[in-house]
Amino acid sequence: MTDASRDTLRIGIIGCGAGVFHLRGYESEPRAKVVALAGLDTERCQRLAKQYEIPAIYGDYRELLEVADIDAVSIAVPNHLHMPVAIAALEAGKHVLIEKPLARSAEEGEQMIAAAQKS
Numbered sequence: 001m002t003d004a005s006r007d008t009l010r011i012g013i014i015g016c017g018a019g020v021f022h023l024r025g026y027e028s029e030p031r032a033k034v035v036a037l038a039g040l041d042t043e044r045c046q047r048l049a050k051q052y053e054i055p056a057i058y059g060d061y062r063e064l065l066e067v068a069d070i071d072a073v074s075i076a077v078p079n080h081l082h083m084p085v086a087i088a089a090l091e092a093g094k095h096v097l098i099e100k101p102l103a104r105s106a107e108e109g110e111q112m113i114a115a116a117q118k119s
């Protein structure tokens, strides 16, 4: 959960493809700090981590979600994973920013919104 005693939001980015666009956005925001990446394509993630000096890389996204001092995640994984990853992130207490499209169907989107309202 966000620590009110600090003014920086600590971010994890899940997905090292379009995730780079989120990364560049956060780079220009002094109140956000990207502290971790997650991706199954290790080499691509390692290149990004080196370029942007991101200290931690995880394989499966669940490992990143277990990190207590990550406040928020950007989700940039393939579309069929948007719903399960977003719901897992919300259940882990993270704020969630997600790539378009939100989900594959209105039903999936509604489940995600319900999880957000509950978290």
Ligand SMILES: NC(=O)c1ccc[n+]([C@@H]2O[C@H](COP(=O)([O-])OP(=O)(O)OC[C@H]3O[C@@H](n4cnc5c(N)ncnc54)[C@H](O)[C@@H]3O)[C@@H](O)[C@H]2O)c1
Binding pocket: 014, 015, 016, 017, 018, 019, 038, 039, 040, 041, 059, 060, 061, 062, 076, 077, 078, 079, 081, 099, 100, 101
């Ligand atoms: N590429 C673009 O220009 C672009 C533009 C607009 C929207 N998007 C959206 O961005 C999202 C991702 O697209 P992309 O082009 O980057 O796809 P991509 O296949 O290039 O990258 C997907 C990333 O997700 C990671 N991933 C998959 N399963 C994972 C798991 N279980 N744990 C951790 N990481 C996992 C992969 O390792 C990879 O890093 C999609 O929703 C797409 O619609 C992409």
